Amino acid sequence: MAFLSRLKQGFGNTFSFFGDSWAELKKVRWPSRKELTSYSAVVLITVIVVTIYFWLLDIGISELVQLIV
Template sequence: MTFLGKLKQGFGSTFSFFADCWSELKKVKWPSRKELVSYTIVVLVTVIFVTIYFSVLDLIISYLVRLFTE
């Protein structure tokens, strides 16, 4: 197979890949606006709680390390 033939075959599989991706994306059931807002709120609240938890944990550990090293 010549170089141009291999090049065409390579791009053909790339275009085929993107066509397959597009057809799979059409099958997805996308969330409604109301669902999207509620999911976003759940994620943000979870991130805030995890951030607070690890911040408090970090403060406690740093206090204990300072207590034992001084």
Template sequence: MAFLSRMKQSFGSTFSFFTDSWSELKKVKWPNRKELTSYTLVTVITVVFVSIYFTVLDLGISELLRLVFE
């Protein structure tokens, strides 16, 4: 009997979680199309610059190690 009450309690908390999550999502101010486009552009540009930075850093360290160990 204790098992069934625990199952009921866990399902109740799961449904409560989804209900609370849905109500919180209704409070969110979603970006409009222009904001979303600008945010996406900033994200893509940032990822490109960080990728270039780490690529150059990796190539520099690799070249330095090649010079040291040869």
């Protein structure tokens, strides 16, 4: 009997978690299409800039290692 009560309590906590999560999602202010587009552009530009930075850094370090070796 103790096992069944623990099992029931565990499922109750799971259902409570999903119910609370759904309630919190209703409170979220979702971005408009214009905001989403501008945020996505900022992220893509940032990723491209950081990628180029590390690519150049990698080339520089590789050249230094080649000179040392």
